[in-house]
Amino acid sequence: MTLQEDCYDTLDIQRHIRRRWHQERDTLIARSYWTDAQKKEYVLQHLAGVVDYAFNQIPFYHEYYKASGYETGALRSLADFESIPTLDKNILRSVQTKDFIPRSLAAEAPEMFWSSTSGSSGVALSILSDLDSVSDNSLTYYRMFQRLSGPAFSADRWIYNIHHIRSWVSSMSGDYPTFTLNDIADVEQFVLHMELLRPVILNILPSYLPVMEPYARRIAQLQLKAIITNSEASSRHEREHYSSIYQTPVLDEYSSEEIGIIALECPYRHYHPEFDFAHVELKDLSRTGSSALATVYCTDFMCRTMPFIRYDHGDIVSVAGNDSSLCKCGKHGRTIERVEGRKDDCLQTTGNHYVPAAAVTNALDSFFNADPNVSSFRLIQRATLIDFVFMYTGADTEQISPSLRAFLVQLQTLLKMPVQLKIERVAALPDTSSYKRKKIISEARKNG
Ligand SMILES: [Zn+2]
Known part of the structure; x- marks a missing residue:
C-alpha cells in the first residue's frame, strides 16, 4: 500500500518545511x-x-x-x-x-500530489495537494507537538506514531524525526523500542490505549509530554483514565484527511x-x-x-x-x-477485545477501493459479533466473490476469530442519519 505522504516526503520538501518552521514557529504559537x-x-x-x-x-x-x-x-x-x-x-x-x-x-x-482518502466514509475521494498545502499541514502538527512539549520539543527528540498514515514528514531533513508503525504486533517489542528512542510525543489510535496497559509503569517512566489520539472515538472518561495510568495527558485530535x-x-x-x-x-x-x-x-x-x-x-x-x-x-x-x-469505530470480538476499525478499513480498502466492480461499500458487524454483512453497490455478487473470500481470510486474522460474512448488494448504501457515513459499523453493544 502506498502511503499518502510518500509522494511528498522528500528531502527538498523536508528542507522547505524546516526553513518555514524556524521562521514561523514563534508566530504560529503566538497566534x-x-x-x-x-x-x-x-x-x-x-x-x-x-x-x-x-x-x-x-x-x-x-x-x-x-x-x-x-x-x-x-x-x-x-x-x-x-x-x-x-x-x-x-x-x-x-x-x-x-x-x-x-x-x-x-x-x-x-509539484502536485494526489492522494485518496481512505477514511471512514466508504466513498474514496481524491485530494490534490501542493507544496504549500503539504507544508502548512505539517506545520500545524509540529505546532501541536511544540505546544504540548514546550522546551522538550528539540530537534533531536523523536515523535512516535502508530497509524496507517502520517500527516506530516518523517523528519525535517533529520531534525524532529518521526518513527511510524502501522500496527503494534508485539507490545513488548514496541515498549522496548520506545525505551530506546525515548520519544517526546506518542500518536496513537485510542484502541491501543488498553493494549499498552500491562506496560503502564514502563510507559510512565518514558515521561512522554503527551499521548495524542486520533481517528477513532474515545471518551473523555477513557482519556482521563489513561492519562492517570500513563502519567501524561492523553489528548484527542479531531482531524480529517480532507482538512487536516x-x-x-x-x-x-x-x-x-x-x-x-x-x-x-x-x-x-x-x-x-x-x-x-x-x-x-x-x-x-x-x-x-x-x-x-x-x-x-x-x-x-x-x-x-x-x-x-x-x-x-x-x-x-x-x-x-x-x-x-465517530461512534462505533471499533470492532468487538467474542474474546472481548477491540480491534481498531482503521486496521479493518485498511484491509477493506486494499481489496475494494480500486475494484471496478464495487462502487461503494460498507461492512457491518451485527450484535452477535461473529455475523458480518458486506453491503455494496456495483456489479454482480459473483464477480466480487473471489475478493470477498480473500478479504474474509484477512478479517478473521485481524479479529482472531471465525466470522460469518453475508453479502448484500444494494441500489444505494442507506444513509446513516445522525452519524458520519461509514465504511464500518459495529452494532456490538459496547461494555461501559
Ligand atoms: Zn483550553
Whole structure:
C-alpha cells in the first residue's frame, strides 16, 4: 500500500518545511492565543481570498457559486461567507477531477500530489495537494507537538506514531524525526523500542490505549509530554483514565484527511478549533440547557490547489461557550466538548477485545477501493459479533466473490476469530442519519 505522504516526503520538501518552521514557529504559537477580534479579522481576509480564488480559478466552484449569484469581491463579512452554498462528499463525487483543478495549474505538474482518502466514509475521494498545502499541514502538527512539549520539543527528540498514515514528514531533513508503525504486533517489542528512542510525543489510535496497559509503569517512566489520539472515538472518561495510568495527558485530535487538524483537546478537556489554517463553523442544530449540538463546516482557506470551502464532513459535535469565552489554557472562543459523530469505530470480538476499525478499513480498502466492480461499500458487524454483512453497490455478487473470500481470510486474522460474512448488494448504501457515513459499523453493544 502506498502511503499518502510518500509522494511528498522528500528531502527538498523536508528542507522547505524546516526553513518555514524556524521562521514561523514563534508566530504560529503566538497566534494560537489570539482574541476573537484578532481571529475574525484574520479569518475574514483569508476567506474572502480563497472564495474569490476558487470562483475565478476552479471551474467547479465557478459554476457552483455562479448558480447562487456570487460575484468576485462579494464577500465582505462572515455573514456573507455563511450565505454561500456548503459542500459535501456526495457533491464532490459528482465533479470531474479536471473541474477541480485550478486553471493556472497543469494537472500533471510535478509539484502536485494526489492522494485518496481512505477514511471512514466508504466513498474514496481524491485530494490534490501542493507544496504549500503539504507544508502548512505539517506545520500545524509540529505546532501541536511544540505546544504540548514546550522546551522538550528539540530537534533531536523523536515523535512516535502508530497509524496507517502520517500527516506530516518523517523528519525535517533529520531534525524532529518521526518513527511510524502501522500496527503494534508485539507490545513488548514496541515498549522496548520506545525505551530506546525515548520519544517526546506518542500518536496513537485510542484502541491501543488498553493494549499498552500491562506496560503502564514502563510507559510512565518514558515521561512522554503527551499521548495524542486520533481517528477513532474515545471518551473523555477513557482519556482521563489513561492519562492517570500513563502519567501524561492523553489528548484527542479531531482531524480529517480532507482538512487536516480541525480542533485539539487542551489539558482542560475542551477542543479548540485551529483557526489559522482552516475556518471551522459550528452550526447549531439544537440546544437543551447549556449543551448544544452542532454540525461542522470546514474551510481550508490557505489551500490553493483543491480548497474545501464550507465542507460538511457529516460529523455532529457538542459545543460550549461563545466567541468571548477564555479557557484556562489561554485560548479564546467557542469550544467543541465532544465529537459525537465517530461512534462505533471499533470492532468487538467474542474474546472481548477491540480491534481498531482503521486496521479493518485498511484491509477493506486494499481489496475494494480500486475494484471496478464495487462502487461503494460498507461492512457491518451485527450484535452477535461473529455475523458480518458486506453491503455494496456495483456489479454482480459473483464477480466480487473471489475478493470477498480473500478479504474474509484477512478479517478473521485481524479479529482472531471465525466470522460469518453475508453479502448484500444494494441500489444505494442507506444513509446513516445522525452519524458520519461509514465504511464500518459495529452494532456490538459496547461494555461501559
Ligand atoms: Zn483550553
